Amino acid sequence: MKSQTRVVVIGGGIAGCSTLYHLTQEGWSDVVLLERNELTSGTTWHSAAQVTNFGMNQTMVGLKSHSIALYKDLRDDPEYPVKYNHGDGGIRLANTQAQMDGYRHFASMARGMGVEFEVIDAAECARRHPLISTDNLIGGLWDGNDGDIDPAQLCAALARRARQAGAEVYRNTPVTGLTQKKDHSWTVHTAHGDIDCEIVVNACGYRFNEVGAMMGVQHPVTSMEHQYFVTEDIPAIAEAGHRMPLLRCPISDYYCRQDKNGLLVGFYEQDCKTWGMDGIDPHFVNALCPDDLDRITDVLEGAFARMPALAEVGIHTVVNGPITYTIDGAPLVGPIPGKRNAFCIIGLRAGLGEGGGHGWLLAQQIVHGEACYDTWCIDPRRFTGHATTELTALKAIEDYQNEFRFHFPNEHRPAGRMAKTTPLTPILAAEGAQFTIVNGWERAEYFGEVHPTPSFRFDETFDLVGAEVAAVQSGCGLAEVNGFNRIELTGKDVHSFLDRMVCGNLPKRPGRLGLTYLLNDHGMLKAEATIANIPASDRGPDRVWYGSAAASEYHDRDWLAHHVHDDEDVQIRTLTDDQTILVLAGPKARDILQKVSRADWSDAAFPWLSVRECFIGIAPATVMRVSFSGELAYELHIPNASLYAAYLAIRNAGDVTLFGAHAVESMRMEMGYLHWKADILTEFSPFETGLDRFVKKDKPAFIGKAALAAHAPRKRLVSMVIDSTTAPARGGASVMHGDRVIGTVTSGHWGYRVGKNIAYAFVDLDHTDQGTKLEIDVLGTRVPAEVVQPALYTEASR
Secondary structure (H helix, E strand, O other), rough: OEEEEEEEEEOOOHHHHHHHHHHHHEEEEOEEEEOOOOOOOOOOHOOOOEOOOOOOHHHHHHHHHHHHHHHHHHHHOOOOOOOOEOOOEEEEOOHHHHHHHHHHHHHHHHHHOOOOOEEEEEHHHHHHHOOOOOOOEEEEEEEEEEEEHHHHHHHHHHHHHHOOOOOOOOOOOOEEEEEEEEOEEEEEEEEEEEEEEEEEEOOHHHHHHHHHHHHOOOEEEEEEEEEEEEEEOOOHHHOOOOOOOEEEEEEOOEEEEEEEEEEEEOOOOOOOOOOOOEEEEEEEOOOOOOOOOOHHHHHHHHHHHHHHHHHOOOEEEEEEEEEEEOOOOEEEEEEEEOOOEEEEEEEEOOOOHHHHHHHHHHHHHHHHHOOOOHHHHHHHHOOOOOOOHHHHHHHHHHHHOOOOOOOOOOOOOOOOOEEEEOHHHHHHHOOOOEEEEEOOEEEEEEEEEOOOOOOOOOOOHHHHHHHHHHHHOOOOOEEEEEEEEEEEEEEEOOHHHHHHOOOHHHHHOOOOOEEEEEEOOOOOOOEEEEEEEOOEEOOOOOOEEEEOHHHHHHHHHHHHOOOOOOOOOEEEEOOOHHHHEEEEEEEOOHHHHHHHHHHHHHOOOOOOOOEEEEEEEEEEEEEEOOOOOOOOOOOEEEEEEHHHHHHHHHHOOOEEEEEEHHHHHHHHHHHHOEOOOOOOOOOOOOOOOOHHHHHHOOOOOOOHHHHHHOOOOEEEEEEEEEEEOOOOOOOEEEEEEOEEOOOOOOOOEEEOOOOOEEEEEEEEHEEEEEEEEEEEOOOOOOOEEEOOOOOOOOOOOO
C-alpha cells in the first residue's frame, strides 16, 4: 500500500468510485480509494438503481444528464460493458392541477439544460404504461431518458477506468483514524498502515458519521430503512413487446420498474423507520434489515389500486436496506464546514442515478476550487449549527414520507420547526405572523390568518402582502430579519485583508459602510457582503462587521478564514446567533427612530451608508442607514437579550406596520437588488451579473482579478416585465426567443408599487437591450416578456 498520495477517498460505493474516476478525468492520477470491505458492500449493492433525468433545479438536472451520458459510455465499452437499460422512459403521476403546474415548471426548467420532459394526460400515461389504472389520475411528467443500471457493474467499471488512469483501490482496508497536520494535510490511519495525503474525501454511505467523528464533525445525515420487492413474472410484461416505463406515484407513495419479466416495486410508507441512530454493527456488510411488509400495507393497497396486476402475482424477493437522507433530501457534496482539505459526498439517497454527476462536480471542486455549475443546492455548508442528528431524523422521516411530492414554492412542512427562534418569535406569532424558514430560523413571511393553497401561481396571500408594501411605501414598516450572517473582524491588518478579498472599493472611514463583492479564483461571484466600520467604544475596539445572507454563515466564514495569511493580524468571530436585525422602513421611519433614540437622525448627522452605536429605548443597538426596499430605512442590530425591549419601544412610538419576507422580496425586485444564490451565482462574473460598478479594475490586486480580466462574458442578467397576472416566473423557467432557449429566470415576484410582474434572468448577450421582446415559459404557457431597466421603482427616498 502507498504511504503518500494526493487524495484519499474513503468508501467504495457509487460515491467513492465516481469521485475517484472523475479525479483522474480532471488530471489527478495520484489518488487512492480505501474500502473497508468489498466495493459496493454498503447501500450500493441493494440499490433499486433507477437513473432519471428529473431534478428540482438546473444543477440537479445537469449532474443527472452527466450521469446518463457517462453510463451510456460505460454500457458501450466493448472491453467492459455495463448493463444499463437506458431510455425505457418514466412517468411521474399527478392527481391535482397544482402537481401538473409543478411538472410544467420543471419541464420549462429542464429545457434550459437541454433536457426535454413531456407533460401528458391520464390517457397518455395509460397508453405508455398499460399496467396502470387512470382512476383518480390527471396526468404525469414523462422523462424519456429514464432507466436503470446494474450497481455492481457500474462501480467496478468506474474503479477499473480510474485504475487505468493511475489511481489505486485498496479493498478490505478499514480506516481507523484521521490526523490533520499543521499544514492542513492529513494522515489516514488504516488497519494496514498510514497514508499521508493532501485531501480526504468522506464517501462512506451509511457510515458517514464514523469517519466524520474521526474528523471531529457530525454530518446532518440519517439512514432510513427502505423496502422493495421483486415480483414473479407478469404475463402482460412478457407480452408487451417492449420494456415497461418506470413509474413514480406520489398518490400512493410507491415506484416500480421492470425486472426481467416482473416488476421491482418500492415503497415510501408513512410508518417509516430510521436506522443506525445508535451505531452500526461493524459486521453489517452486504447485509439487509429484517423484512417488515406489515409496515407497507397502506401504500401497498394504493399500489394494487393503481396497478391491479400486482394483486395477481407472487413476490419473489423482498429487500429492506438502509438509504441515507439529509435535512432537505439533497446530498452533501463539497467542502466539509470548518475543515480544510476535507470534502464529503454523502447523503445520496438516489446514489446510483445521480452518483456519476455528484462525483463529477466534487472532483471539479477538489481540483479547480469550483465546479462548472453553482453547487449551492448540494453544498454541505448550507446547513449550520441547527443541523443536529435529532432534527435531521425528523426531517428525513418527513422527506421519506413525501418522496415523490415535490416542494411547492413557499411550502413549509411542519417537522422540526422552531429550531432557531428569537425572543420575538412568539410575539410576532401573536400578531398574526406566518413563518418561513431561513437557515433554520423562523422568519415572518407575511401577517394574517391566511393559509394559502400550495401553488406555483399567485396565492391567497397576494392582497395581504400588497397591503404590507403599501404601508412601507406611505408610512413606516417594521420587520425582523433574524439569522443575518454577522462576522466580526478585528486586528491591525483587517482592512488590508478585506481589501484583498473584495473586488471593489472598501469603506475605510470609521462610521461608514458599503456593499462589496468577493470573487473566487476564477473571477466569478463568490459572496456579497456589507462591510461596516464600527468605531471603538465601551462596547469594543475598532472593528469591522461583515454582514451577508443568513444561509451563507458557514460558507463565508470558511472563505474568510482560509484566506488569512499566517503573518496577518486578523481575528474572526461569528456573532450570527447573538444579534438580530429590526428593519425600520418607510418615509416616516426617521420620525419613529427619533422618538426612541436620543441621537440625531437627521440626514446631515446620519447620511446614507452610515453606521453608529446608540440605544433604542433601553436596548443597545448598532444602526446602519441602508435599505433593501428602496424606501428610507434603517437596520437596527440588537443583542437578542434586548430585542424585545427595542421592539416594544418602536411599537409604542407610533403607527408602525409589521411586514414580512414576501414584502421584502417584492420591493427588492422593484429596486433591482439581487439575492445571493438566486441571482448571484458562481457561474457568472460581476460583469455578467450587472455589478460592474462594484469592480475596481485599477486595484493592485484582489482574488480573481486576473481571471476576471481574461473572462469573456456569455450571459447578462436583465430585468423583465412579464404579461401575466396569474403566476410569477419561478427560478429556472426558460426564457425563449422563437423556438430557442436564450436564458433562465433567477427570481420572480409581483411588484406592488409599480403594478408589474417582474422577473430577473440571465440571457444571451444579443437579447439584453431594454425594449427587447422575449417570452418566458410560465407553467407551460409562453408568456410575453420585455427587457426593462433594472430599477423600476424610482420614487424611493434615501
